[in-house]
Amino acid sequence: xxxxxxxxxxxxxxxxxxxxxxxxxxxxxxxxxxxxxxxxxxxxxxxxxxxxxxxxxxxxxxxxxxxxxxxxxxxxxxxxxxxxxxxxxxxxxxxxxxxxxxxxxxxxxxxxxxxxxxxxxxxxxxxxxxxxxxxxxxxxxxxxxxxxxxxxxxxxxxxxxxxxxxxxxxxxxxxxxxxxxxxxxxxxxxxxxxxxxxxxxxxxxxxxxxxxxxxxxxxxxxxxxxxxxxxxxxxxxxxxxxxxxxxxxxxxxxxxxxxxxxxxxxxxxxxxxxxxxxxxxxxxxxxxxxxxxxxxxxxxxxxxxxxxxxxxxxxxxxxxxxxxxxxxxxxxxxxxxxxxxxxxxxxxxxxxxxxxxxxxxxxxxxxxxxxxxxxxxxxxxxxxxxxxxxxxxxxxxxxxxxxxxxxxxxxxxxxxxxxxxxxx
Amino acid sequence: xxxxxxxxxxxxxxxxxxxxxxxxxxxxxxxxxxxxxxxxxxxxxxxxxxxxxxxxxxxxxxxxxxxxxxxxxxxxxxxxxxxxxxxxxxxxxxxxxxxxxxxxxxxxxxxxxxxxxxxxxxxxxxxxxxxxxxxxxxxxxxxxxxxxxxxxxxxxxxxxxxxxxxxxxxxxxxxxxxxxxxxxxxxxxxxxxxxxxxxxxxxxxxxxxxxxxxxxxxxxxxxxxxxxxxxxxxxxxxxxxxxxxxxxxxxxxxxxxxxxxxxxxxxxxxxxxxxxxxxxxxxxxxxxxxxxxxxxxxxxxxxxxxxxxxxxxxxxxxxxxxxxxxxxxxxxxxxxxxxx
Numbered sequence: 233x234x235x236x237x238x239x240x241x242x243x244x245x246x247x248x249x250x251x252x253x254x255x256x257x258x259x260x261x262x263x264x265x266x267x268x269x270x271x272x273x274x275x276x277x278x279x280x281x282x283x284x285x286x287x288x289x290x291x292x293x294x295x296x297x298x299x300x301x302x303x304x305x306x307x308x309x310x311x312x313x314x315x316x317x318x319x320x321x322x323x324x325x326x327x328x329x330x331x332x333x334x335x336x337x338x339x340x341x342x343x344x345x346x347x348x349x350x351x352x353x354x355x356x357x358x359x360x361x362x363x364x365x366x367x368x369x370x371x372x373x374x375x376x377x378x379x380x381x382x383x384x385x386x387x388x389x390x391x392x393x394x395x396x397x398x399x400x401x402x403x404x405x406x407x408x409x410x411x412x413x414x415x416x417x418x419x420x421x422x423x424x425x426x427x428x429x430x431x432x433x434x435x436x437x438x439x440x441x442x443x444x445x446x447x448x449x450x451x452x453x454x455x456x457x458x459x460x461x462x463x464x465x466x467x468x469x470x471x472x473x474x475x476x477x478x479x480x481x482x483x484x485x486x487x488x489x490x491x492x493x494x495x496x497x498x499x500x501x502x503x504x505x506x507x508x509x510x511x512x513x514x515x516x517x518x519x520x521x522x523x524x525x526x527x528x529x530x531x532x533x534x535x536x537x538x539x540x541x542x543x544x545x546x547x548x549x550x551x552x553x554x555x556x557x558x559x560x561x562x563x564x565x566x567x568x569x570x571x572x573x574x575x576x577x578x579x580x581x582x583x584x585x586x587x588x589x590x591x592x593x594x595x596x597x598x599x600x601x602x603x604x605x606x607x608x609x610x611x612x613x614x615x616x617x618x619x620x621x622x623x624x625x626x627x628x629x630x631x632x633x634x635x636x637x638x639x640x641x642x643x644x645x646x647x648x649x650x651x652x653x654x655x656x
Numbered sequence: 657x658x659x660x661x662x663x664x665x666x667x668x669x670x671x672x673x674x675x676x677x678x679x680x681x682x683x684x685x686x687x688x689x690x691x692x693x694x695x696x697x698x699x700x701x702x703x704x705x706x707x708x709x710x711x712x713x714x715x716x717x718x719x720x721x722x723x724x725x726x727x728x729x730x731x732x733x734x735x736x737x738x739x740x741x742x743x744x745x746x747x748x749x750x751x752x753x754x755x756x757x758x759x760x761x762x763x764x765x766x767x768x769x770x771x772x773x774x775x776x777x778x779x780x781x782x783x784x785x786x787x788x789x790x791x792x793x794x795x796x797x798x799x800x801x802x803x804x805x806x807x808x809x810x811x812x813x814x815x816x817x818x819x820x821x822x823x824x825x826x827x828x829x830x831x832x833x834x835x836x837x838x839x840x841x842x843x844x845x846x847x848x849x850x851x852x853x854x855x856x857x858x859x860x861x862x863x864x865x866x867x868x869x870x871x872x873x874x875x876x877x878x879x880x881x882x883x884x885x886x887x888x889x890x891x892x893x894x895x896x897x898x899x900x901x902x903x904x905x906x907x908x909x910x911x912x913x914x915x916x917x918x919x920x921x922x923x924x925x926x927x928x929x930x931x932x933x934x935x936x937x938x939x940x941x942x943x944x945x946x947x948x949x950x951x952x953x954x955x956x957x958x959x960x961x962x963x964x965x966x967x968x969x970x971x972x973x974x975x976x977x978x979x980x981x982x983x984x985x986x987x988x989x990x991x992x993x994x995x996x
Binding site: 419424426 | 863864866867868870872875876877878879880881
């Protein structure tokens with residue numbers, strides 16, 4: 233029986249890893265759809281190579297920093313260049329667990345790159361992919377999941393509203409500040425222009441791929457299949473996403489007078505991000521409420537960053553940042569005594585303010601760390617690499633050509649002369 | 657009316673050019689912007705001056721007109737509702753159905769369009785000008801064209817019909833336009849479903865007041881924070897009143913006089929009595945706002961609501977909401993008629 237469970241758990245973890253890695257595909261569609269044609273090939277292609285880089289770095293040091301032994305207050309210090317060894321007493325394949333964790337590190341990095349979109353140099357992606365995967369993500373992940381100091385406080389973050397989403401969003405925030413807005417985003421008179429994405433169908437498809445991938449993200453985070461608890465986690469995940477989409481539709485219709493498609497898509501994602509921390513700790517009605525609030529929050533968050541003149545092309549700060557904070561705090565309100573396997577019940581279940589306090593402290597310290605370290609790293613890169621951003625000319629012709637010498641949509645850009653040459 | 661340059665009154669004066677008219681228009685304009693009524697009387701007089709000059713040039717090159725004709729304006733000019741800046745919308749109808757007459761009047765139309773443009777009325781983006789054969793036709797060809805538009809019921813033909821329906825004669829034979837409009841009235845009386853088709857065409861309105869009674873302003877772009885006064889404010893009044901006027905065969909072209917005519921009819925007396933005051937306020941407000949900023953034609957459609965005093969904000973919201981109310985009312989009238 234034990235061997236069967238071991239195998240089933242391992243299958244479940246690898247399946248989870250596959251679904252989470254597939255979310256990279258969701259991000260490719262989401263990001264490419266939300267940006268302009270001239271950058272589409274670049275945005276899609278860079279996701280593949282940065283995930284490759286993140287995989288190698290995670291294997292070399294990331295995994296060891298998070299889950300390694302001899303750990304101190306800050307990080308773990310063993311299992312570097314992980315060999316695939318089975319850890320004693322683990323009820324599933326350690327290699328499967330490794331793959332699952334690697335997939336998460338990759339997602340956090342891709343979220344961070346949302347803040348780079350349409351203006352960062354390719355080399356900036358390359359260098360920051362390594363630095364983030366060594367110095368930013370593993371530290372927060374160790375604190376909360378690797379037995380670090382926040383884990384000791386009983387910080388609840390089931391699948392990573394803080395660890396994965398907020399960490400990525402904070403790096404995106406640092407990047408978007410240092411990179412400055414895209415050309416043409418803000419007018420001299422203080423108004424904002426809408427730089428429309430080139431394909432809403434891609435963006436919507438990206439959201440659905442992410443939505444499905446999230447069953448691996450949250451459901452897989454049970455690690456084991458005992459009792460089929462992952463089914464409950466998946467249920468909470470799905471209804472929170474639905475509530476987020478509905479709330480976003482309603483709020484955009486009430487405030488703007490029309491139901492805005494990008495807002496609806498952001499609402500679904502915000503619901504997913506928010507329920508990520510709490511999906512295993514709350515009842516279904518609370519999951520609906522958490523998703524609903526996230527859908528409204530993301531709408532106002534986008535407006536807020538526009539007002540701050542922060543250019544966030546893929547809404548990473550609002551979807552992963554604002555909703556990540558809310559999701560983390562939500563367990564401090566709604567975690568039930570029966571479900572709170574980690575930490576204490578929330579405020580509405582007789583737990584008082586103690587869990588909410590732990591959540592608030594955890595989310596603030598993690599956000600601050602991720603932001604400050606990312607900012608310092610990017611600032612140093614800016615100095616050493618003579619800027620993070622492509623030249624004005626390169627930005628205008630598009631990163632497909634400036635960084636890769638090739639168009640994502642060649643027919644849309646090549647001259648008639650070239651077209652004729654190909655035809656003949 | 658201010659003093660016209662002397663040479664205007666002097667037959668054969670060489671300097672009687674569009675540029676002179678433009679100069680005179682620009683200096684005189686502010687004396688005539690106290691009310692929408694005064695402003696539109698002034699616009700009429702400028703456009704008539706342009707016509708005189710155009711006709712004179714045409715006569716010098718191609719001789720006198722071969723037959724009776726009528727020059728009419730449409731759009732906001734037809735409705736006597738021009739703002740300080742307006743583009744040109746106009747057409748010609750003439751008696752004689754011949755190739756030579758067609759050639760004569762299309763030349764005149766071209767001259768008129770150029771002249772108006774030079775005098776400060778920019779070309780019409782939609783090419784609704786006497787220089788376009790669609791809007792410059794003999795009486796019989798006009799009748800044929802109207803029949804075609806009426807039967808076609810396509811998006812474009814309906815748009816053309818609604819534009820034509822605001823035609824108002826500035827120079828020439830007024831009966832020509834009445835006769836052509838009678839053609840439209842006859843058709844709609846026999847084919848009441850056509851009104852429903854027209855209703856569909858005007859149903860889409862850009863809302864400007866939202867769920868929380870807040871202004872729905874532009875969120876992005878250089879007009880962020882403004883409402884589109886043309887689309888959200890004027891269109892509901894202009895389009896719905898036009899539709900009701902068409903239904904009741906009212907010949908007046910300005911929205912205000914259409915309301916007046918409609919409220920003489922027992923059915924509308926009670927339901928539309930509020931309407932005239934609201935539309936007058938809208939005209940008044942637009943004029944006040946635009947005296948401050950008339951830099952380009954696009955500007956005049958947008959109203960920055962942040963700048964408004966509190967009571968005007970309230971007033972403007974009420975006007976916009978009443979526009980939506982008029983929309984609902986018109987829909988009920990047309991659909992109610994269809995059910996009978």
